[in-house]
Amino acid sequence: MITRIGRRSLELGVGLFALMGFAFVPLGKKTGLEHLKAILATAPAREAGKELLEASHKLRQRVLGDLASAGARDAGSDAREPESLVCIEPLAQAPPPAGDDGGVGISAVH
Numbered sequence: 001m002i003t004r005i006g007r008r009s010l011e012l013g014v015g016l017f018a019l020m021g022f023a024f025v026p027l028g029k030k031t032g033l034e035h036l037k038a039i040l041a042t043a044p045a046r047e048a049g050k051e052l053l054e055a056s057h058k059l060r061q062r063v064l065g066d067l068a069s070a071g072a073r074d075a076g077s078d079a080r081e082p083e084s085l086v087c088i089e090p091l092a093q094a095p096p097p098a099g100d101d102g103g104v105g106i107s108a109v110h
Helices: 002-024 032-040 043-072
Strands: none
Touching (some): 032 043
């Protein structure tokens, strides 16, 4: 138990030391934190943030909608067909040629 507490406190100290270095040690003219703030202030980063929020809202609505509809109906009634995860349409299989026994080795005897 003492070794576990010692290990956790050492990990916490190293993490805090790294965080202080990120916030206070200059990398060129700015610290790592100032570089991060400058990157996040750009228009593409703001646009990406907006798109991420929109996607998370759509996902939340989809999940909550699926949960609500699953709770409202019985598990066996009106079950939807599972959505295919395949990106291409499956190829239709052609019927075997006449006289082909499918590789079984049995032939029709007259």
